[in-house]
Amino acid sequence: MRTAGLSLEALTEENLALARSIDRGDVSEDFVDTVETLWELTSWGRERRCLGHSFLAMEEGRCVGVILLGEAIPWETDPPEMAAEPFYRLMGFVVDRRCRGRGLGGRILDLAVERVFRDFGPRPIALGVHRDNLGAERFYLRHGFVKTRYREGDDYYFLRYPPRWECENVRRSG
Helix, strand or coil: CEECCEEEEECCCCCHHHHHCCCCCCCCCCCCCCHHHHHHHHHHHHHCCCCEEEEEEEECCEEEEEEEEEECCCCCCCCHHHCCCCCEEEEEEEECHHHCCCCHHHHHHHHHHHHHHHHHCCCCEEEEEECCCHHHHHHHHHCCCEEEEEEECCEEEEEECCHHHHHHHHHHHC
């Protein structure tokens, strides 16, 4: 999948070294898992045939980010509204610090969501943002996520519903 010089490709053992080359020196592991952890989660999900994708974001032949968006395995700490329907969990997303500030993160997120929805169907998306990661909080709020009062450790849950999903939920409750 490509958009104006940006493409997503599946994260594989063959291109894992590219993901490891991402400069994320300013992003604490408290905020975003390491590439090694994302690879472990990717492998775990593939072995169990979970729905979702882990992508390398490539721009002009250079790896500029990595994102993992897949089927959520329920956790005890999930917000109650997530228990009723299947949903996706964004498990990790980092953009190379040399590439930030140009809207690239939003484009990567949109492409990943579009691809997962196309391949597996639309579902709500949940993610955790560390309570001290104000930059990520602002980013996700700008991209349609809503901060909840629910937490898992130091991470607040953020939720985003597909547009069609919101309409159906309004009709059901109205």
